[in-house]
Amino acid sequence: MTTPPSSAPFRFPVAARYAGMESSPLKDIFALAAREDVVSFAGGIPDPELFALEEVTACYDWVLSQQGDRALQYGVSEGELELREQAARRVSRDLPTDASQIRVTSGSQEGLFVVAQALLEPGDVVLVESPTYLAAVQAFAVHGARMIGVDTDDDGVIPEALEEAIRTHHPRMVYLIPTFQNPTGRTMPLERRQAVAEVLQRTDVPLIEDDPYGALSFTGSTWAPIAALPGMGERTILLNSMSKLMSPGVRIGWMRAEGPVLDTLAVAKAAISMQSSVVDQLMVARYLETVDLDAHVARVSAVYRERRDAMSAAIAPVLPDGAHVTRPEGGMFLWAALGEGYDAQEMLADAVEAGVAYLPGWSFYADHADRSTMRLSFVTHSPAVIEDAVARLGEVIAAHRA
Template sequence: MSFEPASPAAPTPSDTGRFDFRVAARYAGMESSPLKDIFALAARPDLISFAGGIPDPDLFELDDVRDCYDWVLTHCGHRALQYGVSEGEVELREQAARRLSRDLVTTPDQIRVTSGSQEGLFVAAEAMLEPGDVVLVESPTYLAAVQVFAVHGARMVGVETDDGGVLPDALEAAIRTHHPKFVYLIPTFQNPTGRTMDLARRRAVADVLERTATPLVEDDPYGELRFTGDAHPPIASFGAMSAQTLLMKSMSKLMSPGVRIGWIRTEGAILDTLAVAKAAISMQSSVVDQLTVARYLETKDLDAHVAHVCAVYRERRDAMATAIAAVLPAAAHVTRPEGGMFLWASLGPAYDAQAMLADAVAAGVAYLPGWSFFAEDADHSTMRLSYVTHSPAVIADGIDRLGHVIAAHG
């Protein structure tokens, strides 16, 4: 028996004695990520963390959720613990369609279940993107979406925004210049800025997308968390947009993030492709969790729960907005969202939020530097702060600590 000599490029033990795997180029340099760092900061008991959009666990309806799990295990038995279908369990798709039909007529066969809207983004990217494709995104946009699209080889182009969201004229110009595979938008309580597109802006964006026949991936995990103002329907509900939109929804921010259940609503042949992509990624979402969420939506008052959560979040938003206004530099700008989970602060060109973070952590407070939310031309003076995790008193304490750090860097 003979052996071929090992290729010079083959993996070999490193100088430390550990074996070095050759990772895919798309993951090179990604030993960590802002998302991973968020949860590490949130777990530190010595920190007041505003870094992650982590719901307060005291607001979870534990008894209702337990009741639904008990019912599913009692009445669905072995089915709940068995493999399911990639499209999603029919009971959940029926409940999702019923809830979506408040704004956009939807049938169960137009729903594909995912393990949260985060997996929904990965499924959509897997189904549609080829290396080199262009995706247009808001500037700034959701950082994990940037990672998902980049991992699939896409080139992201940021489109100009204002306090009302993406600018329709800038969007149309970018579409005609870059010919994107799709546009990715978060129209309601956008992550990271908290901005919301009003009705006129949504109509204008829908008109641009229809006229240019450009697909839309519309991400809406926060839309029901409204404190003030009027609710707006999704862009998918305007004109013929329902046929060219993947509308992403999630139960994470409404029921609990530990139950990783969301769904995609769309129409046409792409539904089959999404099911194939989902099967390749994870076969199916947890059947017992799907059936539990379906039971919850059928028998519990989610609207009442959301109203209670929104009342608490509104008080916390007001506490953070009041506290931070007193510590920001004169030239700074901060959003005051009508709902959702985040404030977005721009400190001004003299500040670097990434460089400030170590001092902030040393002072016992954390935030997420804003540069990671930009596909290009990052504004390093920005930061995202979540107000949903802590009480108003803790928020005031944390912002006071942050204020001392900002003043020291001014």
């Protein structure tokens, strides 16, 4: 006898690792950014007026006219040689690197997923900064890892807390963003980097170092990655991306590593996406060969600095007594902790109603979230727009004051 069809709508069974993930903070970021009636500080969305459109167009034209048959064909999982050579040249400014040590990814976000696929088993512990990049938490969590947040201060992760967490939790790896961190904008000074490296070497724990923002300096100073410190190159997978420097729409980044793990990363990459877009890889390689990326980044950073200054000046007087706010020396984000009695998630609906959005900070914590926190990106809008929107945000904060 045939069972009559159910009147309930059909639902595909979903893997347990994605249960409850029908939405995500990243999806919500882009939804808010698309609303014309809201000034969004929620996402790190570059101002399209700052894109090097003419140079990128010329590079695509050259690739398609000179290498069209190859550009539109399958490629290799490791990445196209021209791009790996250009990436190696950039990384070698701080850490001697050759093309064989580079693996190309579709942005550093895919790099995180490749690392998780290659290194993590269900139940493994990953130590992360508290707070940390929310999409890294997602990438590790869907592979069954358990994230443990390590205490931080204004100089980044605290070495003593990191050593204690390693001793207690026996992690598979440590994930850090030392320069212009997302979400806080903090940067580890050299002494802190050296102390962290000493802990990792003494405890024999590998480092996943994410550095998508390091070139976006407002002072002209730059910081070599932890991977460049003595003894750290072999135990670090370093992730870089062109998304924040050239264009987020061109999903090209790379990983730098040493030894047998390079083969494992290539196998994991092949299983996930076979290869990154060949035409985009060749375009980026041509761009790095023929365009002065450093000059472009310097122009963009000067604009970002002006917008950082506007947001810092506007937000200081509207924060409650006892609040703490960062003043980053580069990157894209400012982090505010309003303090006891405030819940940034509960405030968000009122803020959006007032025409301004931010990202509540709880989503950046692996555990023990501070719900009074918020991340604000200053890179998308002009100083005048920032000042007006932050003033409206201040009215919302005042209305929620305990």
